[in-house]
Amino acid sequence: MQALEDVVGSRVNIAILRHLDAMNDAFSGNEIAKRLGLRESSVRQALRRLVATGIVTRTDIGNSAAYRLDRELAFQRSILAPMFRAEARLRNDILRTIVRAVRRLRPVPKAAFLFGSVARGARDFSDVDMLFLASKERDRASLRDSVAEGFAGVQRRYKVPVSAVVAAEAELGSANLAAVVEAIRREGIVIWGAPSAALRDVRKLELFEDIRS
Numbered sequence: 001m002q003a004l005e006d007v008v009g010s011r012v013n014i015a016i017l018r019h020l021d022a023m024n025d026a027f028s029g030n031e032i033a034k035r036l037g038l039r040e041s042s043v044r045q046a047l048r049r050l051v052a053t054g055i056v057t058r059t060d061i062g063n064s065a066a067y068r069l070d071r072e073l074a075f076q077r078s079i080l081a082p083m084f085r086a087e088a089r090l091r092n093d094i095l096r097t098i099v100r101a102v103r104r105l106r107p108v109p110k111a112a113f114l115f116g117s118v119a120r121g122a123r124d125f126s127d128v129d130m131l132f133l134a135s136k137e138r139d140r141a142s143l144r145d146s147v148a149e150g151f152a153g154v155q156r157r158y159k160v161p162v163s164a165v166v167a168a169e170a171e172l173g174s175a176n177l178a179a180v181v182e183a184i185r186r187e188g189i190v191i192w193g194a195p196s197a198a199l200r201d202v203r204k205l206e207l208f209e210d211i212r213s
Helices: 011-022 029-036 040-053 074-103 137-150 152-158 169-173 175-187
Strands: 056-061 064-069 111-115 128-134 162-168 189-193
Touching (some): 011 056, 011 064, 011 074, 029 040, 029 064, 040 056, 040 064, 074 111, 074 128, 074 152, 111 175, 128 169, 128 175, 162 169, 169 175
Parallel strands (some): 128 162
C-alpha cells in the first residue's frame, strides 16, 4: 500500500500530483516540467519515485513516456483527491473570512480592495495584500488600529500575513501609493464599499453576496 510520506515527500512530488489530479490526461516529463515551471531533471527524478509507489503510471510511447495518475487506487480516491479538493476551496474560505472581518471594522471603511496573489487566484499565496480607504481623513488612524486588531485572527487561522495599507481617498494620487494603485487597477478586487473615481473600474467580488450584503 502507498505510504503518505513516500507519495507526498517533496514539493515537486506534490506539484506533479496536483497537476495530474487536475488533468484527465497523460503527459510527458517535458510537458509536466514546462507546465509547472520546474527543472526537467527534478521532474524526472520525482516521476521515477512516484511510478515506484504505483500512484503514477508510465506508458512508453516510442522514445518517450507518458505519465498519468492512477485514479482507480483507493489511496488516490480516499486521500489525494479530497486533499486537493480541500486545497482548491481554501482561497474561497479565506475570502469569506476576509469579507466577514471587513464587515466588523469600526470605523467602517469607505472601500476595501484585495490585490496581489490572492486576488490573482493563486493557489499558493504567501500573503494577503489589501487597501482600505477611510471614509474621513480623521478616521485613518482608528481604522488602521481596527484593521490590525480585526485581521489578527485571519493571520492566526491561515498562517499568512495580512499586508494592509490604510489611506484617505485624497492620498490615492500620491507617489507613495502609486505602486499599490497600479496593482489594484491591474489585478485588484473590490470586496467592500464604493470605489473612488481613481479605482472605479476595478472588478468587484461576485462571490458571497450573502456575506457582503
